[in-house]
Amino acid sequence: MALYRRIPGAIAVITLTNPPVNALSCTVREAIYETVKRATADQEVKAIVLCGANGKFCGGADIKEFSREMRGPPLVPMIDMIEESEKPVVAVIEGVAFGGGLELALGCHYRIAHSGAQVGLTEVTLGLLPAAGGTQRLPRLIGVPAALDIITTGRHVSAQEAVRLGIVDKVTDSSAMEEAIEFAKTVAGEPMGPRRLSLWTAACPEDLDSLLEGALVRIRQRSRGALAPVACVQAVRAAASLPFAQGMKKEQELMAYLFTSGQARAMQYCFFTQRAAARWTTPSGASWENTKARPVQQAAVIGLGTMGRGIAVSLSRAGIPVIAVETEQKRLKAGRKAVNSMLTRESQKRGLAEAHLGSISFTLDLRKLRDTDLVIEAVFEDMALKKQIFSKLSSVCRPDALLCTNTSGLNIDEIASAASRPELVVGTHFFAPAHVMKLLEVVCGPRTSPVAVATAMQLAKRLEKIGVVVGNCSGFVGNRMMRPYTEQAYYLLEEGARPEEVDLVLEEFGFAMGIFRVMDLSGLDVGWRSRKELGLTGPKLPPGTEARSRGGRRYSPLPDILCESGRLGQKTGRGWYLYEKERVATPDPWLQSFLEDYRSRFGIQSRRVGQDEILERCLYSLINEGFRILQEGIAASPEDIDVIYVSGYGWPRHRGGPMFYAWMVGLPKVLDKLEHYHRTHPDIPNLAPSSMLRKLVARGSPPVHQWRALIQQHSSQL
Numbered sequence: 001m002a003l004y005r006r007i008p009g010a011i012a013v014i015t016l017t018n019p020p021v022n023a024l025s026c027t028v029r030e031a032i033y034e035t036v037k038r039a040t041a042d043q044e045v046k047a048i049v050l051c052g053a054n055g056k057f058c059g060g061a062d063i064k065e066f067s068r069e070m071r072g073p074p075l076v077p078m079i080d081m082i083e084e085s086e087k088p089v090v091a092v093i094e095g096v097a098f099g100g101g102l103e104l105a106l107g108c109h110y111r112i113a114h115s116g117a118q119v120g121l122t123e124v125t126l127g128l129l130p131a132a133g134g135t136q137r138l139p140r141l142i143g144v145p146a147a148l149d150i151i152t153t154g155r156h157v158s159a160q161e162a163v164r165l166g167i168v169d170k171v172t173d174s175s176a177m178e179e180a181i182e183f184a185k186t187v188a189g190e191p192m193g194p195r196r197l198s199l200w201t202a203a204c205p206e207d208l209d210s211l212l213e214g215a216l217v218r219i220r221q222r223s224r225g226a227l228a229p230v231a232c233v234q235a236v237r238a239a240a241s242l243p244f245a246q247g248m249k250k251e252q253e254l255m256a257y258l259f260t261s262g263q264a265r266a267m268q269y270c271f272f273t274q275r276a277a278a279r280w281t282t283p284s285g286a287s288w289e290n291t292k293a294r295p296v297q298q299a300a301v302i303g304l305g306t307m308g309r310g311i312a313v314s315l316s317r318a319g320i321p322v323i324a325v326e327t328e329q330k331r332l333k334a335g336r337k338a339v340n341s342m343l344t345r346e347s348q349k350r351g352l353a354e355a356h357l358g359s360i361s362f363t364l365d366l367r368k369l370r371d372t373d374l375v376i377e378a379v380f381e382d383m384a385l386k387k388q389i390f391s392k393l394s395s396v397c398r399p400d401a402l403l404c405t406n407t408s409g410l411n412i413d414e415i416a417s418a419a420s421r422p423e424l425v426v427g428t429h430f431f432a433p434a435h436v437m438k439l440l441e442v443v444c445g446p447r448t449s450p451v452a453v454a455t456a457m458q459l460a461k462r463l464e465k466i467g468v469v470v471g472n473c474s475g476f477v478g479n480r481m482m483r484p485y486t487e488q489a490y491y492l493l494e495e496g497a498r499p500e501e502v503d504l505v506l507e508e509f510g511f512a513m514g515i516f517r518v519m520d521l522s523g524l525d526v527g528w529r530s531r532k533e534l535g536l537t538g539p540k541l542p543p544g545t546e547a548r549s550r551g552g553r554r555y556s557p558l559p560d561i562l563c564e565s566g567r568l569g570q571k572t573g574r575g576w577y578l579y580e581k582e583r584v585a586t587p588d589p590w591l592q593s594f595l596e597d598y599r600s601r602f603g604i605q606s607r608r609v610g611q612d613e614i615l616e617r618c619l620y621s622l623i624n625e626g627f628r629i630l631q632e633g634i635a636a637s638p639e640d641i642d643v644i645y646v647s648g649y650g651w652p653r654h655r656g657g658p659m660f661y662a663w664m665v666g667l668p669k670v671l672d673k674l675e676h677y678h679r680t681h682p683d684i685p686n687l688a689p690s691s692m693l694r695k696l697v698a699r700g701s702p703p704v705h706q707w708r709a710l711i712q713q714h715s716s717q718l
Contacts, residue, residue: 293455
């Protein structure tokens with residue numbers, strides 16, 4: 001609704017009320033339309049102030065309405081009506097003005113913002129564009145280059161930047177409402193024609209075509225096939241080159257094209273699944289969401305390597321005092337220096353005082369952890385070492401302290417067996433860099449208590465991360481699904497492909513980096529250590545005697561041989577690629593000779609591998625493992641898997657996540673292709689279609705949100 005009241009000074013105040021962010025639902029649009037009409041018709045009213053309830057202006061459209069027929073007055077004529085008012089309309093921007101909320105404010109004649117407010121045209125993050133005049137009014141207000149950046153990225157703009165750009169007219173640290181009312185009194189009676197953005201001309205550089213073409217090149221590199229950012233550029237071009245009415249027509253045409261696209265469906269699916277991840281349940285339907293989390297007033301991090309440093313910074317940034325522990329003075333000194341440097345950069349980036357620097361203390365003494373509420377162990381992946389640490393923690397920490405392990409795939413139950421209270425042991429799998437990446441896999445075994453999981457999930461929320469509860473198995477969800485994906489990439493090289501060919505296909509699909517570039521970036525020795533932990537590599541063998549099978553199934557020793565020769569990726573200047581200058585990956589002639597020798601050594605006939613085969617074998621093997629994970633109850637839902645892959649593994653958002661993508665492609669097609677590749681490669685068991693996939697196809701390939709009913713028929717590991 002929109003509440004109407006008239007206050008002294010001949011000011012009408014219209015308050016949008018639709019908790020939590022005053023979204024522009026059908027009811028709200030109807031109320032705005034009626035109250036603005038009422039205010040403009042009221043001869044006693046000289047100016048109108050438009051604000052939002054509960055300290056938030058407007059979060060934009062009600063996304064739930066996207067899936068049903070739109071009712072009520074459309075936004076465009078409503079905003080046009082506001083702009084055409086002869087009485088000044090002043091928008092009070094508190095909290096947020098995102099998407100349609102900012103478009104509504106742009107239709108007002110003036111905008112007053114509180115210093116803590118944020119604005120932005122965020123539609124591109126849902127696979128859409130601002131279609132209520134945003135692509136036409138914003139370039140006219142702040143110029144094409146600045147508008148292009150805001151519209152194509154969907155980024156949030158602070159009030160300080162907004163006033164600097166000219167999006168808002170004034171920013172205040174005090175009451176924006178009081179400021180707007182007083183301002184409205186001063187402009188009452190002035191002609192509104194000069195304040196109507198539809199009458200303005202967009203400020204453009206002399207070489208507009210060059211600017212827009214350059215923007216398209218950058219967007220295609222960044223967005224990897226996403227349609228919406230490209231459409232945004234086309235809409236801004238219309239604002240710069242066409243009259244307002246024609247530009248609006250172009251905006252509507254582009255929106256109609258995007259609205260029905262599979263990419264928009266995928267990105268809106270991602271929006272809802274990310275929200276749902278916090279409402280965690282087991283595959284059997286049991287919900288632990290109402291379990292009360294324990295308060296975390298002090299935390300500790302053990303190990304100040306790359307992961308430990310990032311975790312310590314994340315905790316400190318959230319206002320949690322941290323005790324950082326190392327085993328020797330040299331490592332402690334290096335860790336302290338690195339953490340303090342990271343915190344200083346964070347403070348400078350956010351424009352904050354360096355208050356967080358004092359919230360981390362450093363020690364070599366585990367006994368300092370006796371009063372901590374939560375401990376996160378972040379040493380390297382060595383089971384014996386982790387068990388040793390958890391045994392010590394049991395004797396040092398309080399009996400109710402939560403003990404977390406940042407492992408990327410080791411058995412949580414085995415780690416917990418070394419603790420005197422295994423029910424308080426939980427996996428917290430952070431992703432590198434831990435202070436940047438949003439995903440947190442919360443891993444629980446059969447003995448992990450609900451309160452331990454609830455506390456870890458609450459911690460994820462406090463750290464502004466996306467927590468997803470997963471069961472205990474080797475690699476959990478994300479890394480387990482990565483194994484068949486990377487294995488297929490190795491096999492494709494064995495059969496005739498080149499690393500750059502595989503990477504190009506994956507990057508054109510939408511990944512920011514192909515699998516071989518990713519491995520070079522993280523270090524080939526990371527996977528090597530994991531394979532050693534799984535007992536796959538065995539002792540170093542003389543050249544030519546490496547086995548291409550393990551336990552009766554196909555195995556590629558390719559990456560092991562590279563590691564043994566010292567090619568570990570960017571850190572050594574050589575891996576799957578050559579890095580001679582500024583860590584730029586270039587194809588390495590040596591590697592091509594090496595692959596030819598390798599194929600000759602093992603009697604492999606090289607062949608041309610097509611792009612479709614590269615994409616299908618890599619992606620469908622990963623997806624197939626996802627179905628197995630659902631079947632085993634390691635993940636509660638396909639939506640959880642998709643959140644993990646979009647948030648932590650660079651899966652392109654406009655593809656919706658691996659399980660959603662499988663449904664969009666068609667489950668029968670995925671099944672048919674897996675059967676084909678398994679017949680061709682019977683020594684690769686993970687190409688055999690999972691029974692869950694077969695069952696879904698037999699049931700008519702229901703939509704993703706209906707899969708949970710089938711999953712519940714299997715036992716849960718959560």
